[in-house]
Amino acid sequence: MNAARNKVNEQILSKKSLLCVGLDSDPDKIPEIFHSMQKPVLEFNRAVVRATREHAVAYKLNMAFYESRGIEGLLDMQSTLENLPSESLSIADAKRADIGNTSRKYAEAFFDHWGFDALTVAPYMGEDSLEPFFDYDQKLIFVLCLTSNPGSADFEEQQLQSGTSLYQAVLSKVQRWERNGNAGIVVGATKSSQLREIRKAAPGLFFLIPGVGAQGGSLQESAAFGVDENSQAALINVSRGIIYPEGSFDSIESFEDAVSVKAARLHNEMQSIF
Numbered sequence: 001m002n003a004a005r006n007k008v009n010e011q012i013l014s015k016k017s018l019l020c021v022g023l024d025s026d027p028d029k030i031p032e033i034f035h036s037m038q039k040p041v042l043e044f045n046r047a048v049v050r051a052t053r054e055h056a057v058a059y060k061l062n063m064a065f066y067e068s069r070g071i072e073g074l075l076d077m078q079s080t081l082e083n084l085p086s087e088s089l090s091i092a093d094a095k096r097a098d099i100g101n102t103s104r105k106y107a108e109a110f111f112d113h114w115g116f117d118a119l120t121v122a123p124y125m126g127e128d129s130l131e132p133f134f135d136y137d138q139k140l141i142f143v144l145c146l147t148s149n150p151g152s153a154d155f156e157e158q159q160l161q162s163g164t165s166l167y168q169a170v171l172s173k174v175q176r177w178e179r180n181g182n183a184g185i186v187v188g189a190t191k192s193s194q195l196r197e198i199r200k201a202a203p204g205l206f207f208l209i210p211g212v213g214a215q216g217g218s219l220q221e222s223a224a225f226g227v228d229e230n231s232q233a234a235l236i237n238v239s240r241g242i243i244y245p246e247g248s249f250d251s252i253e254s255f256e257d258a259v260s261v262k263a264a265r266l267h268n269e270m271q272s273i274f
Helices: 003-015 040-052 070-083 100-113 127-134 166-177 189-201 219-226 252-273
Strands: 019-022 058-062 089-096 118-121 140-146 183-187 206-209 234-238
Touching (some): 003 089, 019 089, 019 252, 040 252, 140 166, 140 206, 206 219, 219 234, 219 252, 234 252
Parallel strands (some): 019 058, 019 234
């Protein structure tokens, strides 16, 4: 069986939670109390993890927020990975894909070098561009399918000559590419009207569902429609809605308390599906 999938499914049932915390850590947005520290973003991430580890089953690091800061950002990313709970799934939100030999190096970077459990990838260069990722049959590969942004209408929701939408064609392909349960898709929480249909069409895939919170997606619908028949195989990602609580903070502890309250509220709302 797939190690990454089993790891996170065990946590989902143990904690009765689908919560994935997105560490989209922007130096311009983190509270002022962290800026006096030697590594503000790293200490911010550590505080978020401490505040959410009771409620979260996964953490997603959006690579743009680390790569944009060069070597310093990548070092923060590496140290953040080392500070994640060992039982939690680690996701590199990188949206990579290219010709085969390039994708192979991307896969080596995220899986062999950095040691992530899962990775987001883009499907539009076809099977040969994603095969090197699917070769890692103990990891999870989340393929962009129907995303939460308004621009998804430009391509993903366009109708093909066959009469199906492009995202439906992607869904069908991903199910063929799966190896040892390692295939997943990204479906936006803002697309709840299609989420039920997608789950019905792909009962065996693992779903990563962003878009709850700042983007306006429904937590209840995402939870109810996204899980498989065992109330597993789905993660609901929340980033800004957790890691940037309102208010000013005079201590790390007060910041962690505010983050924990937000995570606990989301966790409690998810428990109704179990």
